[in-house]
Amino acid sequence: MQKLRSIAELERLRSRILRRRNGTKKYVSVCGGTGCHAYKCQDVASALEGEIRRQDMGSRVELKVTGCHGFCERGPLVVIYPEETFYQRVSPADAVEIVSRTVGKGEVIERLLYVDPQKNRVARSEAEVPFYRKQQRIVFGKNGLIDPTNIEDYIAMGGYTALPKALFEMDPEGIIEEIKESGLRGRGGAGFPTYQKWQTCRSAPSRDGVRYVICNADEGDPGAYMDRSLLEGNPHAILEGMIIGARAIDAHDGYVYVRMEYPLAVKNLGVALDQARQYGLLGQNILGSGFDFDIKISRGGGAFICGESTALMASLEGHIGEPRQKHIHTALKGLYGRPTNLNNVETWANVPVIISRGAKWYSKIGTEGSKGTKIFSLVGKVHNTGLVEVPMGITLREMVYDIGGGMRNGKKLKAIQTGGPSGGCIPESLIDLPVDFDELTKAGSMMGSGGMIVMDEGTCMVDMARYFTKFLTEESCGKCVPCREGLDRMLDMLTDITEGRGSEGDLDLLEELGGVIKEASLCGLGGTAPNPLLSTIRYFRDEYEAHVVHKHCPAGVCKALITYSVDEAKCTGCRVCARECPEGAISGEKKKLHVIDPAKCIKCGLCRDLCKFDAILVSWERWEYD
Amino acid sequence: MRIDASKVDRIVDAYGCHRDSLISILQDVQAECSYLPEDALKRVAKRLKLPLIQVYGVATFFKAFSLQPRGEHMVRVCLGTACHVRGAPAVLDEVRRQLDVEPGETTEDSRFTLETVNCLGACALGPLVVVDSEYQGQITPGKVKRVLKQYMNDGRGK
Ligand SMILES: Cc1cc2nc3c(=O)[nH]c(=O)nc-3n(C[C@H](O)[C@H](O)[C@H](O)COP(=O)(O)O)c2cc1C
Ligand code: FES
Numbered sequence: 001m002q003k004l005r006s007i008a009e010l011e012r013l014r015s016r017i018l019r020r021r022n023g024t025k026k027y028v029s030v031c032g033g034t035g036c037h038a039y040k041c042q043d044v045a046s047a048l049e050g051e052i053r054r055q056d057m058g059s060r061v062e063l064k065v066t067g068c069h070g071f072c073e074r075g076p077l078v079v080i081y082p083e084e085t086f087y088q089r090v091s092p093a094d095a096v097e098i099v100s101r102t103v104g105k106g107e108v109i110e111r112l113l114y115v116d117p118q119k120n121r122v123a124r125s126e127a128e129v130p131f132y133r134k135q136q137r138i139v140f141g142k143n144g145l146i147d148p149t150n151i152e153d154y155i156a157m158g159g160y161t162a163l164p165k166a167l168f169e170m171d172p173e174g175i176i177e178e179i180k181e182s183g184l185r186g187r188g189g190a191g192f193p194t195y196q197k198w199q200t201c202r203s204a205p206s207r208d209g210v211r212y213v214i215c216n217a218d219e220g221d222p223g224a225y226m227d228r229s230l231l232e233g234n235p236h237a238i239l240e241g242m243i244i245g246a247r248a249i250d251a252h253d254g255y256v257y258v259r260m261e262y263p264l265a266v267k268n269l270g271v272a273l274d275q276a277r278q279y280g281l282l283g284q285n286i287l288g289s290g291f292d293f294d295i296k297i298s299r300g301g302g303a304f305i306c307g308e309s310t311a312l313m314a315s316l317e318g319h320i321g322e323p324r325q326k327h328i329h330t331a332l333k334g335l336y337g338r339p340t341n342l343n344n345v346e347t348w349a350n351v352p353v354i355i356s357r358g359a360k361w362y363s364k365i366g367t368e369g370s371k372g373t374k375i376f377s378l379v380g381k382v383h384n385t386g387l388v389e390v391p392m393g394i395t396l397r398e399m400v401y402d403i404g405g406g407m408r409n410g411k412k413l414k415a416i417q418t419g420g421p422s423g424g425c426i427p428e429s430l431i432d433l434p435v436d437f438d439e440l441t442k443a444g445s446m447m448g449s450g451g452m453i454v455m456d457e458g459t460c461m462v463d464m465a466r467y468f469t470k471f472l473t474e475e476s477c478g479k480c481v482p483c484r485e486g487l488d489r490m491l492d493m494l495t496d497i498t499e500g501r502g503s504e505g506d507l508d509l510l511e512e513l514g515g516v517i518k519e520a521s522l523c524g525l526g527g528t529a530p531n532p533l534l535s536t537i538r539y540f541r542d543e544y545e546a547h548v549v550h551k552h553c554p555a556g557v558c559k560a561l562i563t564y565s566v567d568e569a570k571c572t573g574c575r576v577c578a579r580e581c582p583e584g585a586i587s588g589e590k591k592k593l594h595v596i597d598p599a600k601c602i603k604c605g606l607c608r609d610l611c612k613f614d615a616i617l618v619s620w621e622r623w624e625y626d
Numbered sequence: 627m628r629i630d631a632s633k634v635d636r637i638v639d640a641y642g643c644h645r646d647s648l649i650s651i652l653q654d655v656q657a658e659c660s661y662l663p664e665d666a667l668k669r670v671a672k673r674l675k676l677p678l679i680q681v682y683g684v685a686t687f688f689k690a691f692s693l694q695p696r697g698e699h700m701v702r703v704c705l706g707t708a709c710h711v712r713g714a715p716a717v718l719d720e721v722r723r724q725l726d727v728e729p730g731e732t733t734e735d736s737r738f739t740l741e742t743v744n745c746l747g748a749c750a751l752g753p754l755v756v757v758d759s760e761y762q763g764q765i766t767p768g769k770v771k772r773v774l775k776q777y778m779n780d781g782r783g784k
Contacts, residue, residue: 034747038754038761072750222744223707229747255646260653260690261743299650301688304744318645318676320683377749379708385750417707453707467710471744477687580768582723604723605716609768 003280005288007164010155013279017156026061026103028052029079029144033068033229034264035386036075041065044076047092051099061103064153067143067233071131072386074114079144084125087112117383118405131384134402136365139349140226140375140389143233148268151275154236160281162355166244167289170355172202175248179351181359183371188216188307188344189422189448190524191370191437197341200331202249204339211251212340213242215348216312217258217265220304221420222471224451226375226387227345231258231265234349235272239295241351243282246293249341254295257312259302269297304421304475308523309334309342311477322477323523344449346375366392370436374447380417380454381408392436396426399435400454411456415539419448421468421475422528424535425461444535446528460557461540462547466494468532476525483526486517490533499560502548507537556618559603563619566594570615577607577616629659634669645674652685661692697732697739699777701725702756706745709752713766717753718742720767724774737778 004010030036030045045065052058069077074088080102087098090112101107114123116130123129126144146153154160166175180195201211215238219227230238242254258265273295276282284292298316305311306321313335315321334340350372354362363371370392379385382404390399396416400406407413415425418435424445426433433439437447455464473487490513496502514530521527537544546552553561566586573591585601588594596607608616637654641647648670655666662685671678685691703718722728725738732739746754751763755773762773 035750038748038751038763225747299653301649302690303688316646318648320687379749380711455711459711604719606767609766
């Protein structure tokens with residue numbers, strides 16, 4: 001491949017690719033996201049490949065393994081284009097029929113279609129699946145259409161049309177102005193206006209003129225994976241965004257800091273960088289514009305704190321990932337002491353969309369203060385879990401019931417957690433809250449990177465607060481005292497409460513301690529760490545009091561406060577639980593009622609899990625409520 | 627374990643011998659040796675002209691690095707939020723009981739190392755246990771024994 005030296009050459013290439021592809025050729029897209037990988041989608045892909053060869057269909061159909069399609073719950077997913085026939089839970093054995101019937105004769109295989117359980121309606125294409133219907137996938141949508149390791153796929157889909165515009169038709173100020181008008185705010189957590197950072201970085205003095213742009217792909221929120229899916233599935237969108245940003249800021253060196261737990265993301269990104277360089281879209285004199293820019297991948301060690309801007313830059317320089325005080329922002333003095341602009345993966349991926357479709361179009365999506373869309377990982381106790389991209393301002397109700405398909409196992413919705421360890425739990429009573437930066441903050445949570453974990457009555461809020469506090473205690477770098485010591489104490493107190501040793505006054509003390517940690521911590525980790533605790537005390541004080549005063553866990557989660565027993569009416573005396581109990585705590589003869597010895601029981605839950613008759617009961621000591 | 631200095635050199639050179647690649651270098655060394663031997667750390671420090679304490683600091687800062695040799699099979703239990711709400715703690719307890727080790731430790735016979743991780747990006751399938759690179763989705767305490775059994779009597783590796 002010869003380097004492209006002008007817009008005209010790029011456009012000629014694009015029409016060549018399109019002409020070549022514009023046959024009657026169909027293509028079969030197999031989702032290769034992490035979720036589908038876990039369902040062994042690679043076996044499905046190789047079965048399809050084998051069938052295409054065996055049935056001699058190679059000239060009529062092309063197989064593509066793409067990035068994540070989002071509907072992870074139903075994987076492995078296969079979509080056949082141009083009809084967009086949507087198949088779910090596909091197994092390698094289905095390959096014969098998919099190739100002979102659907103590809104060969106255009107027939108639809110009923111049993112592989114998605115059936116909406118609520119309305120009992122069959123969906124033939126993605127667009128008919130309720131999970132996708134309320135989504136607006138302007139950033140994430142291309143994932144299912146392109147092979148991330150083939151730059152021509154991205155170009156064929158209209159990729160790299162924003163870049164020439166930014167290089168030849170706009171000046172740096174114009175680009176920043178366009179981003180300003182679009183209303184784009186950072187998707188990495190705090191929602192800081194993107195244009196403002198770019199502006200500051202651009203005008204910051206640099207002793208040798210060096211400036212950096214960095215893509216934050218550390219994705220530390222345990223329960224969010226949208227950045228990973230974008231990197232794996234559509235890396236060129238991120239690169240294109242970064243090149244445009246670099247041009248606006250006048251930077252020539254870029255980094256992508258990606259956590260090492262994401263090997264596929266690193267690999268696909270590496271391939272994308274190589275291809276972009278080969279095509280002259282990265283490196284010296286990009287598209288003949290005279291602008292130079294290149295990007296290096298830097299693998300992070302997967303520490304939550306390394307997502308924080310100053311810690312990330314310390315880590316990039318080869319130091320321990322500890323943050324510093326931010327009297328001087330990284331936009332002024334960042335990596336190696338030079339002005340540095342850091343944005344999140346999804347923020348970067350929004351940039352080409354804005355430049356090519358225009359700020360006016362973009363700013364029509366969303367709410368007054370939060371423009372555009374946001375990708376969420378909708379997970380937990382809802383029916384349909386996966387990655388969803390929705391316009392800002394959508395309500396939690398639409399997220400849980402329309403997209404999520406409602407709660408599993410007929411349980412009741414209790415709370416929705418957003419913002420990861422820095423966020424909070426929003427109670428069911430606020431279900432009509434529109435999801436945008438400001439509304440979530442007002443409710444005591446935050447947007448964060450986009451985790452949305454749905455919880456039902458079986459989730460204990462005290463346990464959740466303890467879970468996040470434990471996570472943060474482990475991830476705290478230990479540099480400042482309020483965060484290191486404060487979180488430790490907070491965890492001790494929460495552990496006491498969940499183990500029945502809480503005492504009156506604990507809640508007030510916890511709130512006070514939370515306030516201090518928030519105020520006095522060095523960086524954003526400590527500054528937001530008390531949020532899970534404070535938001536759950538705010539909305540679920542009763543539940544805390546049940547633990548503290550009555551030593552009782554209403555959700556039946558906290559081990560020290562529950563007991564296991566056998567339901568006399570349901571036990572058949574099958575001996576499975578007695579055999580498997582690791583402590584030998586269950587006794588009983590065959591076909592006779594079994595009993596659990598509470599002195600030996602360690603409440604591991606194995607018996608409850610193994611009992612086919614649902615005969616193990618979890619209960620708590622009934623306290624006399626006075 | 628003695629590590630061949632030229633192996634480390636090859637890795638260091640592949641990254642242009644620049645300190646902004648320290649983590650990537652350590653990761654590749656770990657992939658090669660399954661852990662970070664002392665000799666390797668010294669060599670990396672020397673090549674990058676960094677104080678050994680800094681390399682050691684970085685190697686111990688991140689949970690993903692291990693300064694101890696690891697077992698034949700890696701068992702990783704996800705404790706991310708989505709897996710947590712679906713019952714991951716009980717799964718971890720059962721894995722601990724079955725292997726008789728705590729997270730971060732290796733079994734006496736060096737067959738298994740147990741680790742916990744935060745989110746593997748397959749939250750829709752939680753609770754999740756990954757053995758080597760095989761994902762085991764929707765694991766309950768009752769399924770743990772069966773999953774681990776596959777790896778217990780398999781001679782060597784997979
Ligand atoms: C403890 C902590 C962890 C963070 N983790 C991430 C992360 O994993 N990914 C991310 O993009 N931003 C993370 N951030 C936010 C970054 O510091 C920074 O604000 C963001 O990357 C800026 O990009 P944006 O303006 O595009 O959002 C974290 C912040 C803190 C305080
Ligand atoms: S929380 Fe376990 S995979 Fe995401």
